[in-house]
Amino acid sequence: MKLLPRRQFLRGAAGVTIALPSLLSLEGRAKPAHAAQNPKRFIAMATVLGTYPERFWPRAPGSQAFAPDYRPQRNYATGTGDGESTVFELQEIGKPLEAHKGDLIYIEGLNRVNSSGHGGYCNLLTGVSSPVPKEEIGGAMSLDQAIAKKIGGDTKFSSLQVGVQNSGTGKYACLSWYASGQPAPAEPNPIELYKRVFAEVPDRGADNSALEAMIARRKSVLDAAMAQAKTLQQKASAADKAKLENYFDSVRQVEMRLTKINAALGCSKPASPALGPFPKNIPVEATPDVAQAQVELLTLAFACDLTRVATFQIGHEGSNMTHPWLQVPIRHHDLSHTKPDAADYQKNYDHIAAIGNWHAKVLAVLIDRLKQMPEGESTVWDNTLVLWMNGLTWGCFHSDDQIPVMLAGSAGGHFKTGRHLRFSREKGMPIATTNDVMAQVQKAYGITDSGFGDPKFNQRPLPQLVG
Secondary structure, three states: OOOEOOOOEEEOHHHOEEEOOOOHHHEOOOOOOOOOOOOOEEEEEEEOOOOOHHHHOOEOOOOOOOOOOOOOOOOOOOOOOOEEEOOOEOOOOOHHHHHHHHHEEEEEOOEOOOOOHHHHHHHOOOOOOOOOOOOOOOOOOOHHHHHHHHHOOOOOOOOEEEEEOOOOOOOOOOOOEEEOOEEOOOEOOHHHHHHHHOOOOOOOOOOHHHHHHHHHHHHHHHHHHHHHHHHHHOOOOHHHHHHHHHHHHHHHHHHHHHHOOOOOOOOOOOOOOOOOOOOOOOOHHHHHHHHHHHHHHHHHHHHOOOOOEEEEEEOOOOOOOOEHHHOEOOOHHHHHOOOOOOOOHHHHHHHHHHHHHHHHHHHHHHHHHHHOOEEOOEEHHHHEEEEEEEOOOOHHHOOOEOOOEEEEOOOOOOOOOOEEEEOOOOOOOOOOEHHHHHHHHHHOOOOOOOOOOOHHHOOOOOHHHOO
């Protein structure tokens, strides 16, 4: 019997191909029973201008926070030496993620590639310092693009870059890079993102004649594919016959949806965000609504399998936006430069904690949405990973040691979640870096390189992340 390739396709009308489910009895080799059937997805989320470490890192139940050392010291917040905790309490910044605590991995003790203060934002995901001093640009392909190159070929968009109150491609603004000096700027306007991403997705209640023509084309493709699949079923094992029957059921369901003009399609275009039109610079008062809309559009793009890779950045390192919905009237950049001996230090860092708390709320909504989106017997979230990083630790010192880093999600079970990991900063020990984390992240998507970014910053392999 002729064996099928690992990825089998049926050819429908007009040369359109449709993917079949994996059929073990017709493949050249068996597929592990535990292998995920649904595609993996990745989001790199970046926030800016530092954090309030004492209120970012989780702590053991009942423990008291150390007095702030102002400039980061060795594991100043939660302990010394390598450690792992599965029982921990989220602090103020992380509190909005309480319902998802079991999906998180806090990673403490990491340094990052040397940066020049705020300009180092450009290398946050490249792991390579700028090739041009004082002209901070991404010096290599960023992590999201490396992953997109590996897994993004089957989708309409190999990756999406989504932003909130970001702008430009300069040294303070760009997170994603196709290659050294080739920025992939994020779209800050949800109206424009909507137009781009859902341009070819049919509207609900679209013009009947146009929609009926589209339905006829799709049904022709499905009918031809079904005829081929019926022939194939005769050669399959009992288990694969059952799998094909489920496949037929899915195709029939698609056909039923296609015949209901006013019914929701499997991936129908969402309503346009009722936010605009916006000028080039979106008013700061609209920021919470913009963030909500961007999350909705990004998660729908994942659910519709229009993309599997994205960056999501809130602000940029040159940002001077205020946060009036948080009762924070001082500009963010100015807040971040508050020195420890300033009279308003505590008040201003309370504001920074409030901003960080809002960032976590946005992430919590994103996770909620992905958990609500079914995919087979699981959800879109089950095969998703979010890497959340900040460009700085303390904004007032432009410090890039002990960078705030969190993973959310397991990428289909690759990562062991529900943990707070600490990596030693003791003298004589190699200091783990964000490059080490990104090296482990890329492995979850089939990239086998031993390191990531500048080899000088590949210090420890961090197998603990996989657990």
